[in-house]
Amino acid sequence: MKTQYSLFVITVGILATSCSGLSIRQNRSDTPQVLKVAQGIEAKRYPLKNGLRLVVIEDSSSPTFAYQTWYDVGSRDEQPGKTGLAHLFEHMMFKGTRDFPEGEFDRKLEEAGAEGENAYTTHDHTTYVQQLPKERLELIIRLEADRMKNLVVNDASFATEREVVQNERRFRNENNPDGLIYQEIYGLAFQKHSYRWPVIGYEEDLSKMTAADAREFYQKHYSPNRAVIVVTGDVDADEVYRLVARHYGDLTPSQSASILVSPEPEQLSSRRKTLRLDLQVEKLMIAYPIPSQNSEDMPALDILQMVLSGGRSSRLQKALVETGIASGAYAYAASSKDPSIFLFGVTLQKGQKALSAERVILRELERLSQEGVPSQELDRAMNLVEFDYFGGLESNSERARFVGHYESQTGRLENGPLYFERLKAVTAEQIRQMALKYLKESRRSVVVALKKAQK
Amino acid sequence: MFSKIRGYLFFVPLVFQILLCPQASALELDIEQDSRLPLAYVNLVVTGGAVSDPVGKSGITSFLGEMLMRGSRKHSKDQIDLLLDQWGAQLGVETRAEYLIVRGAVLSKKLPDFLTLIEELVIEPSFPEIEIKKLRSEAVSGLLAEQSNDHALSAKKFARFLFQGHPYGNPISGSIREVESIQRSDLLKHHARLFHPKRILFLGSGDVSRSLLESWAHSLSKKAPGKGELDGLNPPASLPSRRVQIVDKPDRTQTQIEVGQLGLLMSDQDYSALYLGNAAFGGGSFTSRLMQEIRVKRGWSYGASSAFRFGLQPRSWQVHLFPAEKDTASALAHTLRMIEELRQNGITVEEFRLAKQSSINSAAFINDTPKKRVENRIIEKTLGLENDFFSTFSDRLEKVTHSEVNQALKEFLKPENLTISILGTADRIRSGVAQGAGVTPESLKIVPYQED
Numbered sequence: 068m069k070t071q072y073s074l075f076v077i078t079v080g081i082l083a084t085s086c087s088g089l090s091i092r093q094n095r096s097d098t099p100q101v102l103k104v105a106q107g108i109e110a111k112r113y114p115l116k117n118g119l120r121l122v123v124i125e126d127s128s129s130p131t132f133a134y135q136t137w138y139d140v141g142s143r144d145e146q147p148g149k150t151g152l153a154h155l156f157e158h159m160m161f162k163g164t165r166d167f168p169e170g171e172f173d174r175k176l177e178e179a180g181a182e183g184e185n186a187y188t189t190h191d192h193t194t195y196v197q198q199l200p201k202e203r204l205e206l207i208i209r210l211e212a213d214r215m216k217n218l219v220v221n222d223a224s225f226a227t228e229r230e231v232v233q234n235e236r237r238f239r240n241e242n243n244p245d246g247l248i249y250q251e252i253y254g255l256a257f258q259k260h261s262y263r264w265p266v267i268g269y270e271e272d273l274s275k276m277t278a279a280d281a282r283e284f285y286q287k288h289y290s291p292n293r294a295v296i297v298v299t300g301d302v303d304a305d306e307v308y309r310l311v312a313r314h315y316g317d318l319t320p321s322q323s324a325s326i327l328v329s330p331e332p333e334q335l336s337s338r339r340k341t342l343r344l345d346l347q348v349e350k351l352m353i354a355y356p357i358p359s360q361n362s363e364d365m366p367a368l369d370i371l372q373m374v375l376s377g378g379r380s381s382r383l384q385k386a387l388v389e390t391g392i393a394s395g396a397y398a399y400a401a402s403s404k405d406p407s408i409f410l411f412g413v414t415l416q417k418g419q420k421a422l423s424a425e426r427v428i429l430r431e432l433e434r435l436s437q438e439g440v441p442s443q444e445l446d447r448a449m450n451l452v453e454f455d456y457f458g459g460l461e462s463n464s465e466r467a468r469f470v471g472h473y474e475s476q477t478g479r480l481e482n483g484p485l486y487f488e489r490l491k492a493v494t495a496e497q498i499r500q501m502a503l504k505y506l507k508e509s510r511r512s513v514v515v516a517l518k519k520a521q522k
Numbered sequence: 523m524f525s526k527i528r529g530y531l532f533f534v535p536l537v538f539q540i541l542l543c544p545q546a547s548a549l550e551l552d553i554e555q556d557s558r559l560p561l562a563y564v565n566l567v568v569t570g571g572a573v574s575d576p577v578g579k580s581g582i583t584s585f586l587g588e589m590l591m592r593g594s595r596k597h598s599k600d601q602i603d604l605l606l607d608q609w610g611a612q613l614g615v616e617t618r619a620e621y622l623i624v625r626g627a628v629l630s631k632k633l634p635d636f637l638t639l640i641e642e643l644v645i646e647p648s649f650p651e652i653e654i655k656k657l658r659s660e661a662v663s664g665l666l667a668e669q670s671n672d673h674a675l676s677a678k679k680f681a682r683f684l685f686q687g688h689p690y691g692n693p694i695s696g697s698i699r700e701v702e703s704i705q706r707s708d709l710l711k712h713h714a715r716l717f718h719p720k721r722i723l724f725l726g727s728g729d730v731s732r733s734l735l736e737s738w739a740h741s742l743s744k745k746a747p748g749k750g751e752l753d754g755l756n757p758p759a760s761l762p763s764r765r766v767q768i769v770d771k772p773d774r775t776q777t778q779i780e781v782g783q784l785g786l787l788m789s790d791q792d793y794s795a796l797y798l799g800n801a802a803f804g805g806g807s808f809t810s811r812l813m814q815e816i817r818v819k820r821g822w823s824y825g826a827s828s829a830f831r832f833g834l835q836p837r838s839w840q841v842h843l844f845p846a847e848k849d850t851a852s853a854l855a856h857t858l859r860m861i862e863e864l865r866q867n868g869i870t871v872e873e874f875r876l877a878k879q880s881s882i883n884s885a886a887f888i889n890d891t892p893k894k895r896v897e898n899r900i901i902e903k904t905l906g907l908e909n910d911f912f913s914t915f916s917d918r919l920e921k922v923t924h925s926e927v928n929q930a931l932k933e934f935l936k937p938e939n940l941t942i943s944i945l946g947t948a949d950r951i952r953s954g955v956a957q958g959a960g961v962t963p964e965s966l967k968i969v970p971y972q973e974d
Binding site for chain 2: 105106107108128129130131161170173174177178179180181182184198200201226227228229230231232233234235237238241242243244245344345346347348377378379380381384388389391394395414415416417443446447449450451453454457458460461462463
């Protein structure tokens with residue numbers, strides 16, 4: 068009945084310019100950098116001449132590997148009127164190429180025994196994921212390299228896929244109160260920046276989107292210099308590099324895409340919106356602007372999130388759930404490329420009011436600002452952080468996700484372990500300062516969802 | 523945001539060698555050591571899940587599971603929560619139809635203390651009245667909140683409609699009315715029956731000490747109360763004819779369609795053949811017939827899949843899709859035609875080849891993570907399967923022929939007796955649904971979505 072977010076993988080680390088404290092063996096330009104991710108886990112990074120970056124982690128504990136391709140494009144890079152294009156285009160990547168007609172990509176991977184073939188789009192990036200038996204390494208390299216440059220977007224398949232996405236939108240947003248509330252809180256907290264629209268886009272934009280839009284998007288954003296490939300599992304790193312160089316090496320980099328992202332102006336007064344939805348219990352979301360993933364403040368904000376809602380004895384659990392006000396509550400520092408938001412989400416108990424929960428949260432923030440965090444509570448948060456870190460490195464796909472995230476979104480996978488060190492160094496006073504600095508009344512946006520009147 | 527749905531997780535077989543520790547007292551303990559990361563995992567499985575809920579007390583096993591975390595003879599809920607968080611540990615109880623699992627994970631340096639606490643929580647729960655009251659309110663609110671999740675609500679209503687009063691039709695989290703009726707005396711009685719030494723299985727993995735786990739498992743088993751027996755589970759009644767219901771919810775722009783029938787046992791001789799038949803028809807892959815016809819060709823639904831659910835008795839085989847309201851009648855009619863066609867003509871040679879090849883080649887993923895290995899072991903033990911059920915899974919698939927698949931589909935599928943449940947706005951979809959399902963509008967059962 069409560070939600071807990073991992074600080075790693077979902078959220079993002081800071082962009083470090085220094086690698087001090089990390090074990091890095093710098094090699095000649097034709098050999099990889101070897102980087103320590105955690106005890107017993109080493110990554111090898113191979114840059115290619117066309118800007119593509121390859122990261123490999125060898126692990127032979129199972130005869131399989133995970134393969135992920137991270138493109139540095141998400142809904143952040145869309146323009147008004149074209150919302151949802153990054154995600155809709157992600158669907159189109161599963162259509163045909165010049166060499167492999169529609170359906171062949173899926174058929175070949177399924178025949179090979181692929182597991183978890185999928186993709187997802189976020190505000191900041193788009194990631195394609197697969198796991199395969201170790202014998203199928205070259206197959207996936209060949210198929211992914213092919214669709215990086217040879218995709219064919221035809222009008223008929225685009226029209227069908229647009230229908231699918233519109234149906235996905237009905238599933239995630241129109242007929243889903245949680246999706247609607249989430250859409251509204253971002254729409255309220257952001258007035259100018261592209262984070263204000265949902266990743267899946269608005270219905271009116273999707274309905275006008277054309278195959279030509281998708282083709283243009285592809286040309287602009289899908290190229291080797293905007294991608295990171297991560298391979299983790301039972302592979303030989305040098306062999307992976309040799310095959311990747313063979314299949315991707317001839318792809319030409321694109322000009323750097325000129326993307327106009329409007330900066331979000333400072334919020335000067337609180338905002339509020341009330342929704343009437345098909346609900347039996349009320350819901351509440353509160354957002355405060357926070358800085359981007361590069362900020363020195365992010366580690367302390369992440370620990371603040373853990374203090375507020377990590378584990379079973381967190382402050383929100385005690386103040387909202389134990390008291391019978393809510394059935395679930397969470398806090399979440401949504402760190403991103405650009406300044407983002409610190410979110411609170413609450414599902415009320417039967418008969419309880421969202422306004423009561425709001426008052427409790429404000430009271431808790433006030434208490435935190437005044438009294439700070441006792442050392443025992445900080446220790447508790449640190450233990451949860453440590454568990455989170457190691458728990459996110461267990462399987463091939465989890466390791467690939469961790470490494471891919473930091474390499475693609477912060478520019479260096481070293482930032483993953485470094486961020487862990489910075490989290491562990493956060494002090495109680497820093498946490499208190501974060502609450503004072505960012506969680507202020509004038510910066511607050513609130514969405515309250517109430518039960519719609521019955522007809 | 524995931525753009526592709528890979529359907530339901532189909533139980534995957536196990537090849538990895540788990541070391542079964544023979545115990546004189548018939549204690550069931552499996553350990554898989556891996557000390558590369560400093561994390562220890564412990565699972566305590568009790569056979570007898572939600573299907574063991576007494577009549578009129580649906581949800582009590584799930585409720586009891588959570589109450590184990592809310593007070594023991596030595597620790598209050600607050601103290602338990604604090605200890606777990608201080609250790610960086612996760613501990614929760616998961617209730618399924620046939621079993622209950624206490625799942626724990628902890629930094630391995632804290633494992634001894636963690637095990638002591640688990641034993642205390644499981645053997646000596648105190649079920650404080652104040653916590654029962656709180657959990658009752660949380661659980662009821664959770665059930666009310668679930669009513670805004672169309673997919674979850676639809677699946678629940680379908681199960682109730684399909685199983686006609688059988689325990690498989692009861693929601694694991696219970697009904698609002700029955701959860702509200704749960705008392706401390708009910709919990710004490712159910713706990714004594716459920717936690718019987720002969721029904722407990724222990725699984726440890728990660729950075730764990732064998733001797734520590736053995737000693738813990740022995741101690742816990744000896745102390746388990748084990749008073750009384752659980753009721754046996756009868757097979758669900760077969761269905762004599764096609765039945766259709768609409769779960770009426772206002773202002774839907776999309777419907778949730780569930781179509782299905784009773785399933786089979788995993789130990790059934792046709793299991794492997796039907797596994798492949800289902801994989802080709804709608805088993806979650808993009809090349810499956812359902813996905814191609816419903817999503818790829820027509821764009822009707824983001825997801826379209828078919829899946830079996832298994833238990834100690836035959837459970838279900840069901841198809842799920844969620845088209846726009848405007849496409850509901852067409853999508854339903856087409857799905858029903860596809861099921862009829864599947865029974866009549868089976869799958870093609872190429873569909874068979876692809877399903878078989880794909881399933882055998884993906885056998886490596888049966889056991890590639892400790893979580894899967896633990897899960898497979900739990901399924902084998904709780905559903906009464908052979909210990910090598912998963913390790914020999916791909917060998918059995920290898921032997922299946924195309925004609926065996928089609929013969930099994932012909933015998934298994936009952937298109938004329940399908941149970942059909944559609945969540946949507948009844949007054950707008952009623953005639954279309956009746957037409958699509960081939961029944962009269964008057965024969966449709968309309969169920970308010972808030973009905974308990």
